[in-house]
Amino acid sequence: MPAPIFIGDEVSASAYRLGGARVRVTSADEVAADLAWACREAELVLITAECAARLPSDELVKTQSLLRPLVLVVPDMRGRTPLPDLSQWIRAQLGLEA
Numbered sequence: 001m002p003a004p005i006f007i008g009d010e011v012s013a014s015a016y017r018l019g020g021a022r023v024r025v026t027s028a029d030e031v032a033a034d035l036a037w038a039c040r041e042a043e044l045v046l047i048t049a050e051c052a053a054r055l056p057s058d059e060l061v062k063t064q065s066l067l068r069p070l071v072l073v074v075p076d077m078r079g080r081t082p083l084p085d086l087s088q089w090i091r092a093q094l095g096l097e098a
Contacts, residue, residue, distance in 0.1 A: 005038040007031070008048030011077045016046065028054050035063065035071075043069050048076035049083050 006016035006023045013023040022042070026034045031047075031054045038045045052060055052073045064071045075083055091097040 002042055004044035004046060005042040006046045007034050007038055008046075008051050008074075009076050009078065012048055015077065021046065026051060031055055032059065035059075039063060039066075039069050039071070045069050045071045046074050047071065048081070049073050050076050050078075050081040052084075053081050 004021045006013055006021045007026055008016075008023075010025045013025050017023050024034045024038065031051050035045070035047060035055065038047075060071075060073075073083060088097065
């Protein structure tokens with residue numbers, strides 16, 4: 001199985017690199033292209049919340065809804081961007097919350 005790919009900032013990338021992941025330190029205008037590349041190359045793609053926030057929301061939702069690869073939003077070391085509220089999203093999908 002190929003190694004997972006991490007997309008994010010340089011500080012967080014160093015930790016994921018030590019864990020065996022391939023990393024892509026990206027700029028704001030390259031996030032979408034890097035995510036598309038990672039989805040072609042790996043079974044697991046990890047992207048920081050900060051990078052995910054730079055993507056159009058419909059693009060991230062579309063990418064995460066695919067069965068392959070698994071795309072997860074993870075916190076970055078700096079903690080500047082909070083993770084998406086998964087429980088609120090699930091309630092909205094079930095029609096329990098607007």
